[in-house]
Amino acid sequence: MxxxxxxxxxxxxxxxxxxxxxxxxxxxxxxxxxxxxxxxxxxxxxxxxxxxxxxxxxxxxxxxxxxxxxxxxxxxxxxxxxxxxxxxxxxxxxxxxxxxxxxxxxxxxxxxxxxxxxxxxxxxxxxxxxxxxxxxxxxxxxxxxxxxxxxxxxxxxxxxxxxxxxxxxxxxxxxxxxxxxxxxxxxxxxxxxxxxxAESEGYALEETEKSNPANRTFETYSARNTKSFSEEEIEELLISLKSKEYGHVLRAKGILTTDRGKYVNFNFSQYSSSWSYVGICEESKAVVIGQDLNREKMSKLFE
Ligand SMILES: Nc1nc2c(ncn2[C@@H]2O[C@H](COP(=O)(O)OP(=O)(O)OP(=O)(O)O)[C@@H](O)[C@H]2O)c(=O)[nH]1
Structure with missing residues (x-):
């Protein structure tokens, strides 16, 4: 098999x-x-x-x-x-x-x-x-x-x-x-x-012109044990990541805690963002991927 x-x-x-x-x-x-x-x-x-x-x-x-x-x-x-x-x-x-x-x-x-x-x-x-x-x-x-x-x-x-x-x-x-x-x-x-x-055609490798490796094109910021947020602050966070204030943020996601002791999963891209309550998680954490990220501002946002 x-x-x-x-x-x-x-x-x-x-x-x-x-x-x-x-x-x-x-x-x-x-x-x-x-x-x-x-x-x-x-x-x-x-x-x-x-x-x-x-x-x-x-x-x-x-x-x-x-x-x-x-x-x-x-x-x-x-x-x-x-x-x-x-x-x-x-x-x-x-x-x-x-x-x-x-x-x-x-x-x-x-x-x-x-x-x-x-x-x-x-x-x-x-x-x-x-x-x-x-x-x-x-x-x-x-x-x-x-x-x-x-x-x-x-x-x-x-x-x-x-x-x-x-x-x-x-x-x-x-x-x-x-x-x-x-x-x-x-x-x-x-x-x-x-x-x-559906009938599959199998695959044939297409050699696309190679770009720079991802780790030279994109950068990441991450934080563990992030601070607590109110629901309003989570909404504001998703709006603010869209502005250039934090650099060019392409993707952000993570688990945050709320000021009411609940856990929230948030998702951000330049084209859509959302958050929802999830069950108890081991830890709060956030990851951001983008270009020219402003780490100082980012750490004030999450830490
Ligand atoms: N409205 C809508 N939302 C979607 C759709 N697909 C995914 N989402 C939402 O988009 C967000 C990101 O989805 P993920 O499945 O985490 O995307 P991903 O490709 O795994 O993301 P990365 O691996 O982090 O790059 C989540 O909030 C999803 O619920 C869709 O077709 N329509």
Whole structure:
């Protein structure tokens, strides 16, 4: 029996973790998840509770600066645990083509029967144009090498925008299955069924012109044991991260405590932000990814 690998890539905040959380319960057999975060602190791993074993690799991308950790983790998983499937969530700025290559190398060296079953990229409709023009080197590699593309961050009535993004995606990758429905509103098993019942073209590596490594293009700020916030202050925080006051913030997320002793999960990108109450967490923490970050101001905000 082969071990099916599903890679869920997509730019910062596209919805990778949200997608995985939805579909995990519909996966058949015994599996594990490799969760990669560009920031110094893992946030997403906590979102999976004990649904399946999660291996977290953070402080860089599994395709470059922490590639050895990734190879080691993948080798160990394929050779020691009789798994049926492995899910991989690379950081939002990872190169999908490099991850495919690493999976191929591990497949050959371990003699394990690994099948790259789903190479999924989630495309944020709202951020599409800006991400192509500002970070094309990272973003296009994810689009060109996917065999399934899902769209995120759009609502009913956005049909024109969706069609324009779909036709741009087709110009970069005409073979991928583009799933136009709003998966965010669909039950996990149904999404998997739709993806798997469509004919897949397999994959052919596309060599995108390489950009600078992610750790030379993006920087991160992280904080543990962050201060407490009122609900109003959390709203203000999400608005203020949009201004240039803190630098060019592309993504921020974390777990904060409120002045009423509750825990809140917050999510920020330039195109959407939200927060919601979550159960008791081990610690409060925040991670910010961007460019020219103002660390002094950032630490006043969180610490
Ligand atoms: N409205 C809407 N919100 C979405 C959609 N997809 C994701 N979100 C929200 O966007 C935020 C970020 O989603 P994540 O799943 O954490 O994104 P990610 O790609 O894992 O983020 P990073 O790995 O940190 O880059 C969360 O608040 C999600 O609930 C979507 O299609 N529509």
């Amino acid at each position: 082969s071990i099916d690998i599903t890679v869920v890539s997509g730019f910062l905040g596209a919805g990778k973790t949200t997608f995985l959380k939805k579909v995990i319960s519909g996966m058949q057999g015994k599996g594990a998840l490799i969760e990669n975060e560009f920031g110094d602190i893992g946030i997403d791993g906590d979102m999976f509770g004990d649904e399946l074993p999660v291996r977290e690799i953070y402080a860089g991308c599994i395709c470059c600066s922490v590639v050895h950790d990734f190879k080691k983790t993948l080798e160990e998983l394929v050779s020691s645990y009789s798994l049926d499937y492995i899910l991989i969530e690379p950081s939002g700025v990872a190169s999908l083509s490099d991850i495919i290559k690493i999976c191929d190398i591990v497949s050959k060296s371990s003699k394990a029967d690994i099948s790259l079953k789903r190479l999924i990229t989630i495309v944020d409709v709202k951020g599409f144009e800006d991400y192509i023009s500002d970070f094309g080197g990272f973003f296009l590699d994810q689009i060109e090498n996917a065999n399934v593309i899902l769209l995120s961050h759009f609502e009913e009535g956005d049909d024109e925008k969706v069609e324009s993004v779909v036709s741009r995606i087709k110009s970069y990758n005409e073979k991928a299955l583009i799933f136009k429905e709003n998966w965010y509103r669909i039950e996990g098993g149904e999404i998997l069924y739709s993806i798997d019942s």
